[in-house]
Amino acid sequence: MLFRDIIRRDLKISIRRSTDVLTGLIFFLLIALIFPLAAGTEKDLLLKMVGPVMLISALLASMMSIQNIFKPDYINGTLEQMMITTNSFSALIAVKIMMFWMIFSMPLILMACFIVSTYYVEGFSMFTVVLTLILSTLSLVNLSAFAASLTLAIRNPGALISIIVIPLSLPIIIFGSKAIELSIVSMDNSGPLYFLTGMMFFTCSLGPVVTASAIKISID
């Protein structure tokens, strides 16, 4: 199985199984929109909230959708077939995780561009929100994929994925929120952004390898 076959396959499947992606995206939209509705129209409060709200909503939505990243392939035996190929299994998993990010997180980031306007975020800060979300969702997707692979053989993983992912994702949430907050008050936010970039490279390079090993153990 070649990489381009996996890309083609995952795109086709996500179109035919669009409810999986849409449910996660609608969930993100609702969580992110409910805060300005509930907290009122006070500008300072909303500007202070926007960072954590965006990141936590993105985290919850990706944890919800990631359950189906490997499970159907595990059930129908495609994962086994992927292991019996000459391609590196870790690389195939990396492609699958990146496909999930493109199919799920990219529309989510696009939606976030519009949602942040309800929090009075404008101008350059909007760009920071997008950049922070790109960096943090890449890390979050890798972390969630790892949790999904650990719970692969469990029939109803339920809250187990959250118990694994939330503690691991705390640094990303903290530094991501800080990057957005500093940008809103027009201060230098390069520190948190450097940290997020580092985390992104760390999770993207190590994540697929660890995830592939966890899948191998689940399949054994």
Place this chain on the structure above:
Amino acid sequence: MKESILQAESLELFRNDIPIYSNISFKLIQGQHLVLSGSNGSGKTTLIRTLCCLTNQSSGCIKWNKSNVDSIDNEYLDHIAYLGHKNGLIDELTLMENIEVTLGKNFDRTELTNLLENFNLSEHKDILYSSLSNGQKRKAALIRVILSNKQLWILDEPFTNLDVDSITCIDVIISSHLNKGGMLISASHSPENRIDCDVEINLDGMIHVI
């Protein structure tokens, strides 16, 4: 096809100190068919998965052309086509799409058309895989193995859910694969659904606690 030889030497697998299979040794050369027989739970599937490098054995080794498969992982995997209990095809894709995504563009289209006709699947090739019957799904999975053009086919209960005509058809295909220098390892629990074999390993003689 290149001269090839598959050897297993004293394979053993223990789970929680319980032997799943033990002392399995065999040698399979081109054109030969190895049958793993035994009752339900005798360890056929686990042994087949070990031979596909999906499950690790506790001791012993598998050799492909006299090299340990652990050290030549890719070279060995490049020669095997595996069909397990799960068909390895995707519900959301049609039969044709499934064949295309698993085999890429590297398969003989005329052979595919012939196989679809022989298996009475021509009219179903553009139907979603999830809508097919269990027998048709199994036939689609077997088509994937046949078209993969690999030397060693490893099939776990290949005839599950198949009708008599399809079994006869697959018998012919397997004979021609073996005549062309291919190799086959199959697991079967029922003697009536068995193709002529050169080597047989009966796993019933071992101690198995489920």
